[in-house]
Amino acid sequence: MSVNLSSGPGPSEGSTPGPHHDLGEIHNWTELLNFLNHTLSECHVDLNENIKRVVLFVLYLAIFVVGLVENLLVICVNWRHSGQTGLLNLYIFNMAVADLCIILSLPVWMLEVTLDYTWLWGSFFCRFTNYFYLANMYSSIFFLMCLSVDRYVTVTCHSPIWQCHQHRIRRAVCAGVWFLAAIMPLPEVVHIQLLEGSEPLCIFLPLETYNTWTQVVSLSTTILGFLLPFPFIAIFNVLLACRLRRQGQSEGWRYSLLVCGYITVFVICWLPYHVTLLMLTVQGIYTSLPCYLAHLLYFYYDIIDCFAMLHCVANPILYNFLSPAFRSRLRSVVVHYLPKDQARAGAQASSSSSTQHSIVITKEGSPLTLANAHPLPNPNSQMSSGPPTLDSAIA
Numbered sequence: 001m002s003v004n005l006s007s008g009p010g011p012s013e014g015s016t017p018g019p020h021h022d023l024g025e026i027h028n029w030t031e032l033l034n035f036l037n038h039t040l041s042e043c044h045v046d047l048n049e050n051i052k053r054v055v056l057f058v059l060y061l062a063i064f065v066v067g068l069v070e071n072l073l074v075i076c077v078n079w080r081h082s083g084q085t086g087l088l089n090l091y092i093f094n095m096a097v098a099d100l101c102i103i104l105s106l107p108v109w110m111l112e113v114t115l116d117y118t119w120l121w122g123s124f125f126c127r128f129t130n131y132f133y134l135a136n137m138y139s140s141i142f143f144l145m146c147l148s149v150d151r152y153v154t155v156t157c158h159s160p161i162w163q164c165h166q167h168r169i170r171r172a173v174c175a176g177v178w179f180l181a182a183i184m185p186l187p188e189v190v191h192i193q194l195l196e197g198s199e200p201l202c203i204f205l206p207l208e209t210y211n212t213w214t215q216v217v218s219l220s221t222t223i224l225g226f227l228l229p230f231p232f233i234a235i236f237n238v239l240l241a242c243r244l245r246r247q248g249q250s251e252g253w254r255y256s257l258l259v260c261g262y263i264t265v266f267v268i269c270w271l272p273y274h275v276t277l278l279m280l281t282v283q284g285i286y287t288s289l290p291c292y293l294a295h296l297l298y299f300y301y302d303i304i305d306c307f308a309m310l311h312c313v314a315n316p317i318l319y320n321f322l323s324p325a326f327r328s329r330l331r332s333v334v335v336h337y338l339p340k341d342q343a344r345a346g347a348q349a350s351s352s353s354s355t356q357h358s359i360v361i362t363k364e365g366s367p368l369t370l371a372n373a374h375p376l377p378n379p380n381s382q383m384s385s386g387p388p389t390l391d392s393a394i395a
Helices: 029-036 049-080 089-104 106-114 122-156 160-183 210-227 229-246 252-282 291-308 311-321 324-337 340-363 390-394
Strands: 192-195 201-204
Touching: 049 089, 049 106, 049 291, 049 311, 049 324, 089 106, 089 122, 089 160, 089 311, 122 160, 122 192, 122 201, 122 210, 122 229, 122 252, 122 311, 210 229, 210 252, 229 252, 252 291, 252 311, 311 324
Parallel strands: none
Antiparallel strands: 192 201
């Protein structure tokens, strides 16, 4: 039996036929699955495809609405304050762009699910839509990995060379990530085809060397999308949290909790997807899964893949909205676009709150002053030349 292999959400998430099958009698996605899963006919599993399509549509819609608002806010705030915030926000900005691109592809998958995976947009968009999704999926994960490493380097590295050239290095890294993400989906996309019929299907269809290509694509997706970035994300975040706690930083415990959130969310979003993908890859090539389990994996694969896209909703919350600095910048953007009277009242309220905060901070020191609410220099600024501190790592 051939393997169920994904090339993105929706159409390419299903079994793919071997090279000797006659595809002329296949007219829709349900018939294709029945045709491909003939070896699973030993057991009968009563699963309702209509309920599955409704659940998928609702999940796609919820992720689309929430993710669109969140990532647009992140992009708007970081773009407006690009000259005032730290260079680490360059990774956050690019990650939000990648997540937004994934979100913008969801209406295609939503409509396709509603039409029982019938593809309406022709052969070119069959490949391009899957390529667009995969490229942005890889870039989002890699920017998250780069952010985790750079946060640790920013706090621990005191080299003058790094301090002078860190902005160039980060920009070069971002350009490299986009380049790698652009070429990595190609081995999979070249085998995505439009299966013609009364109801066309867009699927992964490597007819001549199916087993070889499915193994290569599945393993490369798991290695590049999970096994490679996850250790970097986990190890460097844990190292940074331990270092901050050893130094007695007041934000050390808070960052430790954030690290737990970073790791947990990444595992919840991506581990079920890659485990399922690998199980379906080995099914029929190296071993045969129990019939009932194989049926469940094929049925729930689309939903598991949909849950993987929750990272587009979780990333803005973990890396932006939980940051006091980001919330402050967001309030300033909101005040800027309010009508004049409301903006003036909001500015006065913010000024009053800031003044009171300054009194509380400086009252503990010897002089009482309202001149500066930030007793430590802000190394996040491009103009800063002082040693890196916690602000540049987690602001």
